[in-house]
Amino acid sequence: xxxxxxxxxxxxxxxxxPGRVDNDPALLAPYTxxxxxxxxxxxxxxxxxxxxxxxxxxxxxxxxxARIPVVTRGAGTGLAGGAIAGPGEIILSLAExxxxxxxxxxxxxxxxxxxxxxxxxxxxxADYGLWWAPDPASKDISTVGxxxxxxxxxxxxxxxxxxxxxxxxxxxxxxxxxxxxxxxxTVKGVTGYDLCALMIGSEGTLGIIVEATLKLLPVTEGETxxxxxxxxxxxxxxxxxxxxxxxxxxxAVMELMDNRTLECVARYSGQDISDRGAYLLIxxxxxxxxxxxxxxxxxxxxxxxxxxxxxxxxxxxxxxDFRRSAFPALEAMGTMLVEDIAVPRDQMAAAxxxxxxxxxxxxxxxxxxxxxxxxxxHPTFVFQGxxxxxxxxxxxxxxxxxALDLGGTLTGEHGIGLLKRDWLQDELGQDQxxxxxxxxxxxxxxxxLNPGKVxxxxx
Amino acid sequence: xxxxxxxxxxxxxxxxxPGRVDNDPALLAPYTxxxxxxxxxxxxxxxxxxxxxxxxxxxxxxxxxARIPVVTRGAGTGLAGGAIAGPGEIILSLAExxxxxxxxxxxxxxxxxxxxxxxxxxxxxADYGLWWAPDPASKDISTVGxxxxxxxxxxxxxxxxxxxxxxxxxxxxxxxxxxxxxxxxTVKGVTGYDLCALMIGSEGTLGIIVEATLKLLPVTEGETxxxxxxxxxxxxxxxxxxxxxxxxxxxAVMELMDNRTLECVARYSGQDISDRGAYLLIxxxxxxxxxxxxxxxxxxxxxxxxxxxxxxxxxxxxxxDFRRSAFPALEAMGTMLVEDIAVPRDQMAAAxxxxxxxxxxxxxxxxxxxxxxxxxxHPTFVFQGxxxxxxxxxxxxxxxxxALDLGGTLTGEHGIGLLKRDWLQDELGQDQxxxxxxxxxxxxxxxxLNPGKVxxxxx
Numbered sequence: 001x002x003x004x005x006x007x008x009x010x011x012x013x014x015x016x017x018p019g020r021v022d023n024d025p026a027l028l029a030p031y032t033x034x035x036x037x038x039x040x041x042x043x044x045x046x047x048x049x050x051x052x053x054x055x056x057x058x059x060x061x062x063x064x065x066a067r068i069p070v071v072t073r074g075a076g077t078g079l080a081g082g083a084i085a086g087p088g089e090i091i092l093s094l095a096e097x098x099x100x101x102x103x104x105x106x107x108x109x110x111x112x113x114x115x116x117x118x119x120x121x122x123x124x125x126a127d128y129g130l131w132w133a134p135d136p137a138s139k140d141i142s143t144v145g146x147x148x149x150x151x152x153x154x155x156x157x158x159x160x161x162x163x164x165x166x167x168x169x170x171x172x173x174x175x176x177x178x179x180x181x182x183x184x185x186t187v188k189g190v191t192g193y194d195l196c197a198l199m200i201g202s203e204g205t206l207g208i209i210v211e212a213t214l215k216l217l218p219v220t221e222g223e224t225x226x227x228x229x230x231x232x233x234x235x236x237x238x239x240x241x242x243x244x245x246x247x248x249x250x251x252a253v254m255e256l257m258d259n260r261t262l263e264c265v266a267r268y269s270g271q272d273i274s275d276r277g278a279y280l281l282i283x284x285x286x287x288x289x290x291x292x293x294x295x296x297x298x299x300x301x302x303x304x305x306x307x308x309x310x311x312x313x314x315x316x317x318x319x320x321d322f323r324r325s326a327f328p329a330l331e332a333m334g335t336m337l338v339e340d341i342a343v344p345r346d347q348m349a350a351a352x353x354x355x356x357x358x359x360x361x362x363x364x365x366x367x368x369x370x371x372x373x374x375x376x377x378h379p380t381f382v383f384q385g386x387x388x389x390x391x392x393x394x395x396x397x398x399x400x401x402x403a404l405d406l407g408g409t410l411t412g413e414h415g416i417g418l419l420k421r422d423w424l425q426d427e428l429g430q431d432q433x434x435x436x437x438x439x440x441x442x443x444x445x446x447x448x449l450n451p452g453k454v455x456x457x458x459x
Numbered sequence: 460x461x462x463x464x465x466x467x468x469x470x471x472x473x474x475x476x477p478g479r480v481d482n483d484p485a486l487l488a489p490y491t492x493x494x495x496x497x498x499x500x501x502x503x504x505x506x507x508x509x510x511x512x513x514x515x516x517x518x519x520x521x522x523x524x525a526r527i528p529v530v531t532r533g534a535g536t537g538l539a540g541g542a543i544a545g546p547g548e549i550i551l552s553l554a555e556x557x558x559x560x561x562x563x564x565x566x567x568x569x570x571x572x573x574x575x576x577x578x579x580x581x582x583x584x585a586d587y588g589l590w591w592a593p594d595p596a597s598k599d600i601s602t603v604g605x606x607x608x609x610x611x612x613x614x615x616x617x618x619x620x621x622x623x624x625x626x627x628x629x630x631x632x633x634x635x636x637x638x639x640x641x642x643x644x645t646v647k648g649v650t651g652y653d654l655c656a657l658m659i660g661s662e663g664t665l666g667i668i669v670e671a672t673l674k675l676l677p678v679t680e681g682e683t684x685x686x687x688x689x690x691x692x693x694x695x696x697x698x699x700x701x702x703x704x705x706x707x708x709x710x711a712v713m714e715l716m717d718n719r720t721l722e723c724v725a726r727y728s729g730q731d732i733s734d735r736g737a738y739l740l741i742x743x744x745x746x747x748x749x750x751x752x753x754x755x756x757x758x759x760x761x762x763x764x765x766x767x768x769x770x771x772x773x774x775x776x777x778x779x780d781f782r783r784s785a786f787p788a789l790e791a792m793g794t795m796l797v798e799d800i801a802v803p804r805d806q807m808a809a810a811x812x813x814x815x816x817x818x819x820x821x822x823x824x825x826x827x828x829x830x831x832x833x834x835x836x837h838p839t840f841v842f843q844g845x846x847x848x849x850x851x852x853x854x855x856x857x858x859x860x861x862a863l864d865l866g867g868t869l870t871g872e873h874g875i876g877l878l879k880r881d882w883l884q885d886e887l888g889q890d891q892x893x894x895x896x897x898x899x900x901x902x903x904x905x906x907x908l909n910p911g912k913v914x915x916x917x918x
Contacts (some may be wrong), residue, residue, distance in 0.1 A: 106705045106805035129707050153647045162647055164656065165624050178890050186801040187833035188612045188621055188871035190660045191879075191886045192895050192913065197623065197656030201649045218707035221747075246565045248588050248677035287747035288680075342645040346565035374646035412647035420650075427650045431637050436651050438901040442894060454651065 009066045010046050016058040020049040031091040034078040037335050040086035047091040053210045061177040069451050072204040074143030080417025082203045110214045114145020130216040133160040145209050151201030153413030155253045158373030164200045168215050172207035175444040204450040206443040220285045225293035227282040228319035229305030234258040237278035238349040240303035241372035249296050253283035255323050260367035268329030281323045326369050337381040341403035342412030345375040354402040355379050362395040376412035416454045468525045469505050475517040479508040490550040493537040496794050499545035506550040512669045520636040528910050531663040533602030539876025541662045541912050569673045573604020589675040592619040604668050610660030612872030614712045617832030623659045627674050631666035634903040663909040665902040679744045684752035686741040687778035688764030693717040696737035697808040699762035700831035708755050712742035714782050719826035727788035740782045785828050796840040796847050800862035801871030804834040813861040814838050821854040835871035875913045
């Protein structure tokens with residue numbers, strides 16, 4: 001659009017949402033980055049803080065009329081640059097749309113606005129003996145709407161599923177301001193195509209989620225049992241995790257850390273664990289937790305693990321803290337590029353071996369944590385400064401290729417956003433890539449919803 | 460297309476798949492009907508029995524070139540007319556593509572061709588201590604591909620989810636013969652839009668499922684406990700079921716039959732149960748089954764149920780047989796139109812009350828069974844002859860409106876097919892209807908994949 005129309009658009013936003021439009025560069029700076037460390041090329045046009053569905057519709061109508069991009073944002077905790085905005089773009093913040101609209105115990109559902117934090121929602125639900133299962137590591141600081149827009153994963157997915165399985169229905173505002181209700185308030189519903197599932201994980205490119213009907217679970221009863229085990233090598237630990245799955249056990253949590261990560265944790269926390277080869281953390285919940293945990297502990301011990309098993313809260317916390325301290329320990333060393341490949345569970349050991357080869361080839365360290373219950377690895381590149389060095393991008397690119405070669409994916413839970421769009425076609429293939437672009441056009445013919453995210457910007 | 464091109468197309472099919480093309484009207488007759496009782500207006504052009512992905516691609520290329528409709532069919536057990544074909548259409552049978560291609564215990568998945576029967580697959584998986592959860596009543600006679608194309612439900616959905624949750628990836632042949640791989644072999648994967656979920660439940664209108672990677676579960680351990688309870692009224696029984704859910708219990712099975720159905724069963728089986736008001740059948744499985752069942756039994760008794768509870772296999776079978784005999788009993792009375800509304804679980808009693816009003820208004824009996832764990836009701840119209848009488852369609856239409864008014868859906872698990880397409884817009888609304896049609900056009904621009912199903916045929 002012509003630059004001289006931009007002030008008119010800001011003016012129109014001010015008129016539509018008085019007092020909730022910022023265009024002071026100082027206030028806009030936070031919207032140029034997320035937790036990926038990536039930063040957009042400059043200050044966005046304006047940030048709008050919506051408080052209602054009608055607000056969102058008004059913004060979309062103004063943006064459509066002027067053909068100005070809209071970048072929807074929750075808490076800005078994304079790791080792929082999906083919710084950052086640059087020059088000439090409107091940031092549409094849904095952080096203030098954070099109400100719980102309904103909790104129904106009989107229907108085992110909650111209706112919420114998108115800006116509510118996952119952790120806060122779960123605190124409210126606890127009083128009803130209910131919970132919402134999506135459990136990204138960011139849950140205390142990330143929004144439900146953001147979790148849905150990214151189809152967030154987390155630690156519990158092998159047992160409790162990904163976000164898609166925990167959403168019944170959505171209200172979505174389209175680029176032109178149309179309000180659409182997709183999905184069902186019922187457990188089952190097969191009328192027409194599943195646009196609710198299509199919207200989940202679409203990263204703000206198809207529509208703006210303004211209300212979500214969430215499928216809840218009754219709180220899991222019984223005592224949680226925690227298992228921690230050090231191994232000599234990460235291959236042994238990965239093989240142990242595979243054995244647990246192969247034998248039909250379903251732990252709630254199964255997390256793996258390699259020796260590089262343990263070295264970082266040792267340095268950060270002063271613990272004497274830097275000589276260990278890998279650490280496997282497992283938690284079992286539910287009525288059979290004790291029995292299942294005993295079985296798992298013996299599988300892990302037979303696979304070479306030095307096993308501790310406990311139900312004591314303090315001991316559990318100590319075992320968990322090794323895992324929890326991984327990211328703070330890495331963060332203390334520099335800027336992180338947290339990668340997010342997923343591989344079939346029997347390929348975890350191969351993925352770790354490939355990561356070691358990449359370390360040698362590119363002369364970088366790649367400490368890696370892994371959701372071992374579901375084969376989702378977070379190889380992490382640590383560097384100094386703000387810009388990802390080109391050698392690290394080269395190593396990351398080869399990492400993605402490795403994941404695809406192993407039958408896996410570029411991204412298990414963080415999304416494509418800006419940072420992985422150049423590899424999207426490698427995974428989808430040309431035919432599917434074209435179909436996905438055409439689906440984007442069905443919903444957003446003017447390409448104003450988060451353009452340049454997921455799909456590379458077209459010339 | 461001009462009629463004189465039809466023989467060329469049949470000839471091309473014969474050449475491409477020698478020995479596997481039928482165009483003898485006697486052999487084609489079965490393809491004009493499914494288990495809905497509905498019949499197409501005449502004999503299809505030809506039936507093709509595919510044995511490979513390449514076969515399916517060849518058929519699609521021939522059909523695309525000649526712009527001839529392709530109706531994909533598995534076992535023909537559908538209840539909405541979704542896989543029946545009429546004049547000028549090709550039936551593409553996948554029944555002979557029925558191999559298990561891979562079972563991976565470590566990845567807890569199976570890769571199968573679409574024509575394998577659900578029951579046969581589960582028999583194979585049992586040897587591995589695994590199972591595939593989708594559990595439609597037709598499981599012994601319906602195909603996995605058909606289950607996926609319809610997003611089949613069944614008895615276990617409140618606990619184990621619908622078919623969508625049990626599919627990791629699909630290979631799909633598009634109308635033009637392009638082979639697409641959608642979804643992931645991994646537990647998690649968020650690259651691009653979720654076309655795998657979009658394909659599930661699309662009823663053969665977007666693409667032809669030629670291979671499926673299925674998410675498996677370890678076989679549930681422990682003894683199953685069965686509860687049967689007669690009630691004075693269906694409202695009491697529905698309230699009891701709601702209480703079970705509200706109190707946080709998750710039975711594997713929770714089935715409800717109203718008094719009309721009990722009358723039919725009594726007549727059919729000679730059992731003295733015709734004076735009972737309703738029957739609730741519940742099964743609990745897993746390690747806490749005994750404890751959970753005791754809790755549930757007391758909830759049900761407090762709600763007015765005359766409770767029997769057992770782990771004895773013969774006693775369990777007796778309690779189950781009331782439910783199992785419902786459809787044979789109804790079928791013995793005439794032709795059935797089995798409806799399939801779903802309502803939020805707290806609206807089940809209201810749905811039953813509405814069904815009683817419709818009986819009075821239209822002078823028909825509507826025996827109704829219900830998956831009470833998830834609010835999916837099967838109001839069943841029984842009539843004589845092949846054609847659904849117009850009074851019954853009128854009553855069914857009002858039933859659909861009632862379901863929507865209660866916050867529910869036209870179809871919980873049977874699909875839209877031919878029989879419910881006239882009500883599709885009522886549920887979707889005009890905006891979503893248009894978007895769904897445009898998505899159809901993205902995948903199938905010539906409208907040759909199951910045209911006239913789901914969406915009304917355009918003039």
